[in-house]
Amino acid sequence: MSSMHxxxxxxxxxxxxxxxxAISGEDSAYFAEYKARYLARMLSxxxxxxxxxFGCGIGLLSGFLKQHLPQSRIDGFDVxxxxxxxxxxxxxxxGLFTSxxxxxxxxxxxxxxxxxxxxxxVAQRQMVIEDIAGHLAPHxxxxxxxxxxxxxxxxxxVDRCPFDKDVxxxxxxxxxxxxRKARLRLVRNDYIVFMPRLLSCLRPLERCLAWLPLGAQxxxxxxKHV
Ligand SMILES: C[S@@+](CC[C@H](N)C(=O)[O-])C[C@H]1O[C@@H](n2cnc3c(N)ncnc32)[C@H](O)[C@@H]1O
Numbered sequence: 739m740s741s742m743h744x745x746x747x748x749x750x751x752x753x754x755x756x757x758x759x760a761i762s763g764e765d766s767a768y769f770a771e772y773k774a775r776y777l778a779r780m781l782s783x784x785x786x787x788x789x790x791x792f793g794c795g796i797g798l799l800s801g802f803l804k805q806h807l808p809q810s811r812i813d814g815f816d817v818x819x820x821x822x823x824x825x826x827x828x829x830x831x832x833g834l835f836t837s838x839x840x841x842x843x844x845x846x847x848x849x850x851x852x853x854x855x856x857x858x859x860v861a862q863r864q865m866v867i868e869d870i871a872g873h874l875a876p877h878x879x880x881x882x883x884x885x886x887x888x889x890x891x892x893x894x895x896v897d898r899c900p901f902d903k904d905v906x907x908x909x910x911x912x913x914x915x916x917x918r919k920a921r922l923r924l925v926r927n928d929y930i931v932f933m934p935r936l937l938s939c940l941r942p943l944e945r946c947l948a949w950l951p952l953g954a955q956x957x958x959x960x961x962k963h964v
Contacts, residue, residue, distance in 0.1 A: 744818035
């Protein structure tokens, strides 16, 4: 996929996504904050390390990462320069938001890829993960969030999403293989996001369902050996 692909959506990325996920009764912010909360639970709120939001787009997740991990430094990387122009100025003041991979540090404590992998052509996925793993500090973690292709509602949402045309979704088994081949130890493998807004009273149960392959998305975390 061309690096320019997301440039055309930069101005109205959030609105397009809000419309696409409306079937859940939630908006794009709900899904971004869900991921930030998940990571804050894994790391603890006092985490004060360096984070890279790889494929940060307009910085929707980055903002929630800063909110839920307030002592961390958040950097962002994206191939879409126009998306980066929309990143909030407060984020840009505290970290580096760039499309130049040569500027990225080599000692990130956490690197997050949220719904980025399915935009990378299959033949390049392993190489991209290995490159990213090379930017982790010892014991650093790589967190990958992806759409769950086994969930029919997710597949329907992806089919209708204007920027998901021609993407190839990845099952957790494919994603975990990339992590293993990049010599990262798999430390979490969780299904997430089960309940639409209509069933929000049942959301406290979601953490107990992490094993159930029906979540709309999944999260895998790999850790770098020393
Ligand atoms: C669906 S958006 C997700 C944006 C953000 N992670 C979020 O959760 O809101 C996918 C993003 O991945 C970026 N992307 C695609 N291929 C990439 C690559 N090889 N390297 C870095 N970013 C990439 C796109 O430009 C786009 O901003």
